[in-house]
Amino acid sequence: MLSQTLQYLFSGLTNGAIYALSALxxxxxxxASGVINFAQGEFIMLGGVAAVLLTSAGVPLPLAILxxxxxxxxxxxxxxxxxIEPAGDADVVSLIIITIGASIFLQGVAQVVFGKGQxxxxxxxxxxxxxxxxxxxxPQSLWMIGTGAVIVLVLAWFxxxxxxxxxxxxxxxNRLAARLVGINTRHVLALSFVISxxxxxxxxxxxxxxxxTSYDVGIMVxxxxxxxxxxxxxxxxxxxVAGGLxxxxxxxxxxxxxxxxxxxxxxFVLIILILFxxxxxxxGARVTxxx
Amino acid sequence: xxxxxxxxxxxxxxxFALSPGxxxxxxxxxxxxxxxTGGASFLGDPELKTLQLYIEKIxxxxxxxxxxxxxVSYDDGxxxxxxxxxxxxxxxxxxxxxxxxxxxxxxxxxxxxLVEKAGIPFIxxxxxxxxxEPVKKWVFKTPHTDRMAxxxxxxxxxxRGLTKIGLLSENSGFGQSGKKEALAVAxxxxxxxxxxxxxxxxDADVTTQLTKIKNTAGVQAIFVFGFGSGPAVVTKNIxxxxxxxxxxxxxxxxxEEYIKLSGKAAEGVRLPAAALLVAEVLPNSDPxxxxxxxxSKTYKDRYKQDVSTFGGHAYDGLMIAVAAFKRAGSTDxxxxxDAIEQTRGFxxxxxxxxxxxxxxxxxxxxxxxxxxxxNGTWTLAK
Numbered sequence: 048m049l050s051q052t053l054q055y056l057f058s059g060l061t062n063g064a065i066y067a068l069s070a071l072x073x074x075x076x077x078x079a080s081g082v083i084n085f086a087q088g089e090f091i092m093l094g095g096v097a098a099v100l101l102t103s104a105g106v107p108l109p110l111a112i113l114x115x116x117x118x119x120x121x122x123x124x125x126x127x128x129x130x131i132e133p134a135g136d137a138d139v140v141s142l143i144i145i146t147i148g149a150s151i152f153l154q155g156v157a158q159v160v161f162g163k164g165q166x167x168x169x170x171x172x173x174x175x176x177x178x179x180x181x182x183x184x185x186p187q188s189l190w191m192i193g194t195g196a197v198i199v200l201v202l203a204w205f206x207x208x209x210x211x212x213x214x215x216x217x218x219x220x221n222r223l224a225a226r227l228v229g230i231n232t233r234h235v236l237a238l239s240f241v242i243s244x245x246x247x248x249x250x251x252x253x254x255x256x257x258x259x260t261s262y263d264v265g266i267m268v269x270x271x272x273x274x275x276x277x278x279x280x281x282x283x284x285x286x287x288v289a290g291g292l293x294x295x296x297x298x299x300x301x302x303x304x305x306x307x308x309x310x311x312x313x314x315f316v317l318i319i320l321i322l323f324x325x326x327x328x329x330x331g332a333r334v335t336x337x338x
Numbered sequence: 339x340x341x342x343x344x345x346x347x348x349x350x351x352x353x354f355a356l357s358p359g360x361x362x363x364x365x366x367x368x369x370x371x372x373x374x375t376g377g378a379s380f381l382g383d384p385e386l387k388t389l390q391l392y393i394e395k396i397x398x399x400x401x402x403x404x405x406x407x408x409x410v411s412y413d414d415g416x417x418x419x420x421x422x423x424x425x426x427x428x429x430x431x432x433x434x435x436x437x438x439x440x441x442x443x444x445x446x447x448x449x450x451x452l453v454e455k456a457g458i459p460f461i462x463x464x465x466x467x468x469x470x471e472p473v474k475k476w477v478f479k480t481p482h483t484d485r486m487a488x489x490x491x492x493x494x495x496x497x498r499g500l501t502k503i504g505l506l507s508e509n510s511g512f513g514q515s516g517k518k519e520a521l522a523v524a525x526x527x528x529x530x531x532x533x534x535x536x537x538x539x540x541d542a543d544v545t546t547q548l549t550k551i552k553n554t555a556g557v558q559a560i561f562v563f564g565f566g567s568g569p570a571v572v573t574k575n576i577x578x579x580x581x582x583x584x585x586x587x588x589x590x591x592x593x594e595e596y597i598k599l600s601g602k603a604a605e606g607v608r609l610p611a612a613a614l615l616v617a618e619v620l621p622n623s624d625p626x627x628x629x630x631x632x633x634s635k636t637y638k639d640r641y642k643q644d645v646s647t648f649g650g651h652a653y654d655g656l657m658i659a660v661a662a663f664k665r666a667g668s669t670d671x672x673x674x675x676d677a678i679e680q681t682r683g684f685x686x687x688x689x690x691x692x693x694x695x696x697x698x699x700x701x702x703x704x705x706x707x708x709x710x711x712x713n714g715t716w717t718l719a720k
Contacts, residue, residue, distance in 0.1 A: 051549055051550075051553060054545055054546065054549045054579075055546045055549070057545065058543045058544070058545040058546040058549075059546075061542060061543040061545075062541070062542055062543050065542055163379070163380060164595055165566065165567040165570070165595055165599055166599075167570075167598070167599050167601075174574075174578075174601075176578045176579075176580075183545070183578050183579055183580070185578060254542070257542045257543070257571075258540070258542040258571075259567045259570060259571065259599055261567065264540065266540075267538070267540035268540070299543075299546045302535075302546045302547055302550075303546045303549070303550060307535040307536045307537065307546070307547045307550075308509070308536045310536075310538075311509075311538060
């Protein structure tokens with residue numbers, strides 16, 4: 048009985064870690080621009096696919112990861128330069144719609160370039176499961192959870208301690224005021240896309256051994272990541288991770304103790320409840336809108 | 339299009355119509371709405387390529403009844419509403435002699451009322467049983483059904499004395515249709531489904547569902563009904579949990595990709611598959627061997643891609659149609675329809691086809707081979 052429950056928790060942690068990594072990217076761009084970037088799932092997909100292609104071409108894994116992250120960061124920059132920036136001072140909703148278009152475009156390109164097949168990346172440290180009290184967990188799940196934790200710490204330091212991070216926060220808060228105090232808001236927006244593309248790529252590479260990877264893997268990961276970010280409170284790093292893990296664990300427990308047919312419905316009911324009572328999510332900033 | 343272009347096209351058409359012999363040698367038109375793009379493009383893409391390849395080949399060999407074949411194909415993206423529009427166009431404007439197409443069950447079922455009304459023979463390339471049950475006068479199909487896949491698996495389980503099983507199905511169209519059919523025919527083979535779980539096609543971890551199945555009292559085997567990457571994740575998870583119960587998959591994973599993705603966890607997995615995918619391991623005495631080897635080679639030579647059963651369904655549809663035209667000796671729709679219904683002993687990529695007035699598919703369980711994965715490759719299960 049104990050081992051059964053523990054297995055449900057491990058299963059939830061594995062799925063939750065993927066959602067958390069995806070949610071972090073949403074949170075970052077939201078922090079810097081107020082935009083919800085629906086192409087975030089595609090950054091994750093591109094990271095995984097690029098790493099798989101590079102390793103199968105004979106590039107050693109660490110170098111492949113680095114190159115994949117750099118390549119996707121460049122894609123993030125190009126996306127901002129050619130799709131977001133030309134929109135000028137368009138409102139946030141228009142920018143969000145542009146990101147949806149970009150997501151469809153990136154998927155289409157990936158489908159043509161990489162084909163429609165599925166690939167798997169080799170696990171970083173083998174695939175012998177770690178057995179604890181009769182339940183088993185893959186080492187790769189620990190890599191995902193660890194990566195998520197490191198990213199949260201780095202982001203907290205970046206936004207709390209560096210000038211650039213603070214400039215990003217200021218831009219998101221009030222673009223005009225930020226410009227008045229001498230912040231180049233154009234650069235800030237471009238930078239936020241670069242960082243969150245890189246973040247997405249890291250998430251994609253770390254989760255690729257478990258999720259497998261194909262041109263359409265980003266849709267579901269992106270959607271669940273968005274839900275996790277909303278649940279935890281958009282803009283909060285800790286919230287993103289908490290939201291992801293809560294989502295994953297609820298799904299697993301619902302599948303285990305209620306029914307796997309309803310496992311996708313239960314978390315959504317939970318989210319409706321949480322957002323009803325806490326509209327800004329669990330860890331979202333308490334902001335009062337002045338009219 | 340500019341006015342000038344329109345006029346030029348008109349002149350060209352008129353010239354073609356007036357040219358001597360154009361009517362006598364009018365091609366036999368084969369209409370084909372297919373899901374060439376979109377979510378079901380893995381069906382429509384090889385289907386279209388197969389039709390193009392073989393129509394070109396047949397025309398090179400002199401055509402049928404002394405006439406060339408002409409393919410009129412539209413991309414319905416797997417959407418039923420588009421399939422309806424294109425079918426209308428095929429019947430009313432293109433005036434096709436037969437329709438070979440309809441990649442998805444949704445598109446096919448949307449097309450059925452139109453072809454029934456117009457009285458045009460229609461060979462569908464989609465899977466579900468509803469297409470041919472109840473029998474529709476003008477509608478035929480070439481692919482095997484998911485019910486047959488479930489029956490083949492249960493037949494093998496019965497032979498091995500496995501009667502209590504856990505069913506894990508994917509919450510996709512393919513998985514749910516398979517689950518429905520599996521539940522419907524389990525009793526016939528004395529199989530009891532003691533645990534029933536579901537997973538999402540993009541789930542990264544299904545150890546929860548597998549733990550539940552493993553801990554169900556009396557469970558003797560696991561049957562997974564899914565398509566694409568989902569079953570590979572399930573298989574890896576079965577390996578991770580160290581579950582040693584006999585593991586069956588559906589025909590939805592019969593691709594090299596599944597073995598590659600699942601790694602050593604796929605060892606010992608059994609599944610039903612069409613002969614086409616295992617052309618090389620078939621014994622030489624197998625009547626389907628020459629057909630599937632021939633199709634595989636022709637397709638691979640031309641497109642440098644692995645064959646899929648879907649392209650094979652299109653091959654079977656086209657060949658059944660061609661044979662029917664020859665037997666009917668004309669393109670008269672009623673005669674061609676009767677000739678298709680009289681298809682007997684036709685050896686296609688999907689199996690040996692014996693149609694009748696009550697069976698518009700004509701395949702039996704021998705269309706599937708029970709395979710076992712041994713040393714990272716397919717072998718025929720004993």
